[in-house]
Each structure stands twice: as structure tokens, then as C-alpha cells.
Amino acid sequence: IAGITQAPTSQILAAGRRMTLRCTQDMRHNAMYWYRQDLGLGLRLIHYSNTAGTTGKGEVPDGYSVSRANTDDFPLTLASAVPSQTSVYFCASSDGPNYGYTFGSGTRLTVV
Amino acid sequence: QKEVEQNSGPLSVPEGAIASLNCTYSDRVSQSFFWYRQYSGKSPELIMSIYSNGDKEDGRFTAQLNKASQYVSLLIRDSQPSDSATYLCAVYILTGGGNKLTFGTGTQLKVEL
Numbered sequence: 001i002a003g004i005t006q007a008p009t010s011q012i013l014a015a016g017r018r019m020t021l022r023c024t025q026d027m028r029h030n031a032m033y034w035y036r037q038d039l040g041l042g043l044r045l046i047h048y049s050n051t052a053g054t055t056g057k058g059e060v061p062d063g064y065s066v067s068r069a070n071t072d073d074f075p076l077t078l079a080s081a082v083p084s085q086t087s088v089y090f091c092a093s094s095d096g097p098n099y100g101y102t103f104g105s106g107t108r109l110t111v112v
Numbered sequence: 113q114k115e116v117e118q119n120s121g122p123l124s125v126p127e128g129a130i131a132s133l134n135c136t137y138s139d140r141v142s143q144s145f146f147w148y149r150q151y152s153g154k155s156p157e158l159i160m161s162i163y164s165n166g167d168k169e170d171g172r173f174t175a176q177l178n179k180a181s182q183y184v185s186l187l188i189r190d191s192q193p194s195d196s197a198t199y200l201c202a203v204y205i206l207t208g209g210g211n212k213l214t215f216g217t218g219t220q221l222k223v224e225l
Contacts, residue, residue: 040120040217041217042200042215042216042217042218043156043200043215045212048212058212090155090156094213097143097144097204097211098144098161098163099161100144100146100148100158100161100202100213101156101158101202101213102158103155103156103157104155105154105155106154106155
């Protein structure tokens with residue numbers, strides 16, 4: 001089934017540890033995005049990639065990094081996790097401005 | 113002013129009624145508009161897109177767009193308990209990194225028996 005796969009589904013992480021959230025899509029979409037969703041704050045863009053080999057910063061990029069080595073994969077890394085990074089993380093992809101975004105099922109991350 | 117604004121709700125409607133969800137946006141040049149439905153604990157799901165002024169109907173859902181007033185709405189006819197969810201309005205807005213889909217914080221809809 002075509003779509004976006006995120007892993008892990010959930011994770012409890014000790015503060016200060018490094019963590020990579022994985023995102024893979026099989027729709028050959030050029031653009032990919034990472035959002036975090038927090039109660040009352042909605043979806044906030046962390047990083048994006050318009051095409052393989054390029055990345056950009058979104059609204060809340062501090063403490064996060066991304067890479068886009070190929071079209072399908074867009075991992076998000078927390079170099080040294082802090083409790084304020086406790087959130088639900090969604091990866092999304094898009095085939096262009098007329099098609100909206102397709103979202104993965106999300107990763108629930110708790111930093112303790 | 114937020115780029116995309118929605119009333120957070122909750123909006124409560126009785127089963128069978130029409131639910132009306134509203135959204136305003138700040139960028140006058142926006143051309144593409146979307147409504148997403150998000151059930152609790154799930155990811156957002158695209159349910160409607162609209163690009164031209166007027167109404168667009170898909171089953172029980174109707175999206176309405178008024179670019180002059182910078183206003184987009186979603187009507188749900190014959191509301192069902194299964195429609196209870198948070199509805200996110202999303203608008204493509206030109207940013208320094210190109211067009212990005214900007215989301216409102218969502219309106220929680222409760223359909224009551």
C-alpha cells in the first residue's frame with residue numbers, strides 16, 4: 001500500500017540521548033516535511049525538503065536536524081533530547097501545491 | 113495575526129444537523145486550500161481541497177471559498193457521530209523557502225446522539 005511509514009510508533013527517551021525518527025515514502029513525492037503537534041499549538045513545521053539533496057528550516061528547527069540522501073527517506077534526528085521535545089511527530093510528503101500533504105501515522109516521543 | 117485562524121471549539125451539533133466549520137487566512141495570494149480531519153490519536157487525513165471561489169461538494173462535505181474575504185469553510189451535512197474529530201484548515205502560503213502548507217490549530221467537532 002502506497003504511503004508513508006514512520007518508525008518507531010512511540011518511544012520513551014532519556015534526556016540527553018540521541019534519537020533518530022525514521023520516515024520513508026513510496027509515492028516518489030519530491031517534497032517531504034517534519035511536523036510536531038502539541039496540544040493547543042497545532043502542527044508546527046520543523047524542517048522540510050523540497051527535493052532530494054536539499055533541506056530547509058521550518059518554524060521550530062532548534063534541536064533537530066534532517067538529511068535527504070534520496071527521494072524516499074527523510075530521517076529526523078534529535079542530537080541531545082530535552083523534555084520540551086516531548087511531542088507527537090508527523091512526517092508528510094507532497095506531490096506539489098495542488099495536492100496537499102500525505103501524513104505518516106506519527107511517532108509519539110516522550111523525553112524524561 | 114496568525115496566518116490561518118480557526119475557532120478551537122468544541123463545536124457541538126446534534127446528529128443529522130449541518131456542521132459549519134470556518135477558517136480565515138492572511139495571505140491574499142494563496143491559491144490552494146485544504147481541509148483535513150484528525151481523529152484523536154491519529155494522523156491528519158485529507159478530506160477536501162478547493163482552489164476557486166464558490167462551492168465544491170463531495171458527498172456530505174461542501175467546501176466554500178471566498179478569496180475576497182479570505183475565508184474558507186467546510187459544511188458537513190447529516191452529521192454523524194463518526195464525524196466527531198478535529199478539523200484542520202490548511203492554506204498554501206508563500207514563504208522564504210517556497211510554498212508551504214500552513215495549518216490552523218483546528219476546530220474540534222462533537223456530534224451528539
